[in-house]
Amino acid sequence: MLSLKIKNWLNQFKKYYFTYxxxxxxxxxxxxxxxxxxxxxxxxxxxxxxxxxxxxxxxxxxxxxxxxxxxxxxxxxxxxxxxxxxxxxxxxxxxxxxxxxxxxxxxxxxxxxxxxxxxxxxxxxxxxxxxxxxxxxxxxxxxxxxxxxxxxxxxxxxxxxxxxxxxxxxxxxxxxxxxxxxxxxxxxxxxxxxxxxxxxxxxxxxxxxxxxxxxxxxxxxxxxxxxxxxxxxxxxxxxxxxxxxxxxxxxxxxxxNALEYNDRFSINRVENYLKNHLFDKFPGIDILAKKFAISETKLKVEFKQVYGKPIYQYFRDAKMELAKELITENQLIIKEISFKLGYENASKFSIAFKKHHGILPSELRKS
Structure with missing residues (x-):
């Protein structure tokens, strides 16, 4: 409700200062x-x-x-x-x-x-x-x-x-x-x-x-x-x-690689979308490209240029960073965390976690 009020208020000044x-x-x-x-x-x-x-x-x-x-x-x-x-x-x-x-x-x-x-x-x-x-x-x-x-x-x-x-x-x-x-x-x-x-x-x-x-x-x-x-x-x-x-x-x-103005806008939005959907499966390059109006080739090449990693690896690594935060927060058991992040079982999750962080989830929680 508040955001709607702010948006309506700012629209008064749109032609002078802002666009939405x-x-x-x-x-x-x-x-x-x-x-x-x-x-x-x-x-x-x-x-x-x-x-x-x-x-x-x-x-x-x-x-x-x-x-x-x-x-x-x-x-x-x-x-x-x-x-x-x-x-x-x-x-x-x-x-x-x-x-x-x-x-x-x-x-x-x-x-x-x-x-x-x-x-x-x-x-x-x-x-x-x-x-x-x-x-x-x-x-x-x-x-x-x-x-x-x-x-x-x-x-x-x-x-x-x-x-x-x-x-x-x-x-x-x-x-x-x-x-x-x-x-x-x-x-x-x-x-x-x-x-x-x-x-x-x-x-x-x-x-x-x-x-x-x-x-x-x-x-x-x-x-x-x-x-x-x-x-x-x-x-x-x-x-x-x-x-x-x-x-x-x-x-x-x-x-x-130099990015065009509109492409960089799209790439940043893709990254933010992935970060807010870490409990979901990776949607796929084709779906992301369609959703954010950018070609699949540009998405793959330019995402790596901006964020330093291929897009799927970036998504997978972000899941592991989120997992570390959840384990440190200590509100969920490790089995629940692995399930929420889309792993078939806690064993596969632990292997992936250790590969990324160099330590098992159980060892991190004990520490």
């Missing part, structure tokens, strides 16, 4: 530069902007949280966003100007982001007392003037560390560096047909410690005037080189 499509509130913003990003979000309703703390925050019917920003030096900014979502929200990145204008100036910015997406699955209280969270980590690297849609599902708590830098800063600080050339990014930037990179992380890399690092470096929740800019500059450069090393060691440029 495919189950998401779409919020357009101009994010081609950190300055335009700040101006765009500052114009939204329910937003507070503390210029002294370099922070934009909000608590509204759609989401709660905000982002901190700092200019590291001329042509380079850092933006750290933390948001909890009360509804499905899609941020649509737009840019002012003509689509056919390909020339990149210092008014346009590249965006390198380390992302932590924490989607949750709410189960009935008799199965699990708490929401089960499935974290996903990834890199994204966008060229200037590239359209992007960032999907955020209801119940998610997401974090993004984004570095903005313009063409002059790129040419002066990164292009001359040997590891930049070895990473393959020189050819990526020069290729006009390539627009952005999405690269999934496993979640056990030391790179993800950067979230704790930037919490401290940007004094999140504190006073931005007390930030050690030199230390923040060091952390920012270190994060860039983490990405460059990943590109070199994993041949990211040689392996990634």
């Amino acid at each position: 499509k495919k189950g998401f509130y779409h919020l357009p913003y101009n994010g081609c530069s950190p300055q335009s990003l700040i101006e765009s979000f500052d114009s939204f309703p329910f937003v507070q902007h503390s210029k002294e703390k370099h922070c934009i925050s909000s608590n509204n019917p759609l989401c709660e949280g905000g982002f901190y920003y700092q200019q590291i030096e001329d042509g380079c900014w850092i933006v750290y966003a933390k948001m909890r979502y009360k509804a499905n929200v899609a941020y649509d990145l737009i840019f002012k100007g003509k689509e056919e204008d390909k020339e990149i100036t210092d008014e346009d910015y590249y965006m390198l982001s380390l992302n932590n997406i924490n989607n949750s699955v709410n189960l009935s209280k008799d199965i699990c007392e708490k929401a089960v969270v499935f974290p996903n980590y990834s890199w994204t690297f966008f060229k200037p003037k590239v359209r992007n849609c960032d999907l955020n599902f209801k119940g998610a708590s997401n974090k993004y560390i984004t570095i903005y830098f313009n063409e002059t800063w790129l040419q002066k600080n990164l292009m001359p560096n040997k590891i930049f050339t070895e990473s393959g990014l020189t050819s990526f930037i020069k290729n006009q047909d390539t627009k952005y990179i999405i690269w999934s992380l496993q979640g056990n890399e030391t790179i993800i410690n950067n979230f704790d690092t930037f919490d401290k470096a940007m004094n999140i929740g504190g006073d931005a005037r007390e930030i050690d800019i030199l230390n923040l500059k060091y952390c920012t450069i270190h994060l860039i080189f983490d990405f460059l090393r990943s590109c070199k060691e994993q041949n990211i440029i040689g392996q990634y």
